[in-house]
Amino acid sequence: MISKDSLIYIAGHRGMVGSAIWRQLSARGYTNLLGMTSKELDLRSQSEVLDFFEKNKPSAVIDAAAKVGGILANNSYPYQFLMENMQIQNNLIDASLKMNIGKFIFLGSSCIYPKLAPQPLKEEYLLTDSLEPTNEWYAVAKITGIKAVESIRKQFGKDYVSLMPTNLYGTHDNFDLNTSHVLPAMIRKFHEAKENNNTPVILWGSGTPMREFLFVDDMASSVVFALENKLPEHLYNVGTGQDLMIKDLAELIQKVTGHTGEIVWDSEKPDGTPRKLMDVSKMHELGWKHTIELEDGIAKTYQWFLQNINNFKEVKMR
Numbered sequence: 682m683i684s685k686d687s688l689i690y691i692a693g694h695r696g697m698v699g700s701a702i703w704r705q706l707s708a709r710g711y712t713n714l715l716g717m718t719s720k721e722l723d724l725r726s727q728s729e730v731l732d733f734f735e736k737n738k739p740s741a742v743i744d745a746a747a748k749v750g751g752i753l754a755n756n757s758y759p760y761q762f763l764m765e766n767m768q769i770q771n772n773l774i775d776a777s778l779k780m781n782i783g784k785f786i787f788l789g790s791s792c793i794y795p796k797l798a799p800q801p802l803k804e805e806y807l808l809t810d811s812l813e814p815t816n817e818w819y820a821v822a823k824i825t826g827i828k829a830v831e832s833i834r835k836q837f838g839k840d841y842v843s844l845m846p847t848n849l850y851g852t853h854d855n856f857d858l859n860t861s862h863v864l865p866a867m868i869r870k871f872h873e874a875k876e877n878n879n880t881p882v883i884l885w886g887s888g889t890p891m892r893e894f895l896f897v898d899d900m901a902s903s904v905v906f907a908l909e910n911k912l913p914e915h916l917y918n919v920g921t922g923q924d925l926m927i928k929d930l931a932e933l934i935q936k937v938t939g940h941t942g943e944i945v946w947d948s949e950k951p952d953g954t955p956r957k958l959m960d961v962s963k964m965h966e967l968g969w970k971h972t973i974e975l976e977d978g979i980a981k982t983y984q985w986f987l988q989n990i991n992n993f994k995e996v997k998m999r
């Protein structure tokens with residue numbers, strides 16, 4: 682059982698999700714949190730990870746470390762998104778099993794589901810049809826992580842679980858325009874265009890795909906929920922259960938940032954999967970639900986961006 686003084690290792694503790702988990706666990710009185718930067722511990726190295734686990738022996742591991750990016754980054758670097766994510770997750774999962782760690786929480790992604798699966802997406806749709814080509818590499822890595830967790834539950838009866846986040850956004854997100862996801866990219870593009878006399882904003886694709894967005898603090902609360910409860914199954918969707926068209930998201934963010942210029946859609950860029958709305962009923966039945974709605978979350982994220990825009994250490998805008 683995890684107590685407030687148990688040693689809890691958060692892999693990726695400086696990332697958007699990892700830092701939100703760290704903040705929430707600290708606020709809930711957990712006093713023994715452990716994190717390592719990728720410079721201190723490269724999770725792609727199996728020997729480094731095994732040494733680290735032998736030295737520290739955490740009671741619980743939360744895997745919020747991965748090579749993460751938006752549609753262009755995934756489509757441009759398939760090998761790294763496949764291999765690095767398999768290395769990171771497999772090293773953490775295998776070392777946790779070898780060191781008999783009692784609790785492991787793995788974070789996948791909604792892109793693990795088939796491109797044209799019925800909506801909203803249920804956990805049982807996994808592996809029932811082909812994947813979205815722009816991120817199938819990342820998706821296959823995540824699916825192997827899910828199967829590794831499931832096999833450990835089946836063979837060793839351990840309390841390991843996989844949470845499938847929908848598209849996430851919020852403070853400490855990545856605002857680099859080449860590697861980021863759509864929501865932080867739009868915040869930065871509309872803000873910078875407004876500051877530049879409302880020049881046109883160029884967005885990707887047709888604007889017609891639908892996406893669901895969960896504020897990162899709500900994602901963190903689902904991880905804390907999974908840490909403090911023994912979930913009965915191996916796989917759970919985490920989202921809001923509501924989605925909107927990318928075009929409508931653009932108009933929402935244009936309003937929040939105060940940009941008044943033109944929006945131009947670059948049809949050379951990929952749309953990706955047409956829709957990936959999560960069925961979140963399993964987590965709702967267990968007692969978890971999101972609390973931050975999209976407009977409020979966008980406002981919080983924009984405020985954080987404005988407060989940190991000149992602090993490049995904080996805001997990844999490389």
Ligand SMILES: NC(=O)C1=CN([C@@H]2O[C@H](COP(=O)(O)OP(=O)(O)OC[C@H]3O[C@@H](n4cnc5c(N)ncnc54)[C@H](OP(=O)(O)O)[C@@H]3O)[C@@H](O)[C@H]2O)C=CC1
Pocket residue numbers: 692693694695696697698699717718719720722723724725744745746747748749769788789790791846847848849850853854855862
């Ligand atoms: N953002 C999103 O929309 C979604 C994210 N997810 C999942 O949530 C998790 C967290 O994502 P997010 O917070 O957005 O990602 P970030 O890019 O913000 O953070 C990723 C973290 O992983 C760490 N990391 C990456 N490579 C290595 C490595 N080789 N060795 C050690 N650490 C490494 C980084 O450490 P450092 O900072 O020290 O370099 C960083 O802190 C991931 O599993 C991701 O797949 C799932 C669905 C949607």
Ligand SMILES: C[C@H]1O[C@H](OP(=O)(O)OP(=O)(O)OC[C@H]2O[C@@H](n3cnc4c(=O)[nH]c(N)nc43)[C@H](O)[C@@H]2O)[C@@H](O)[C@@H](O)C1=O
Pocket residue numbers: 749750751752753755790791792815816819847848849861862863864866867883884885886887890892927950951952953954
């Ligand atoms: C979380 C999920 O995130 C990724 O999937 P995605 O949701 O398709 O990624 P995205 O957020 O980058 O795009 C969403 C939509 O938005 C459109 N779009 C418009 N204008 C911009 C724009 O300026 N930047 C970006 N990135 N997208 C834009 C873009 O064309 C697409 O139609 C997976 O790689 C994978 O990492 C994963 O799991």
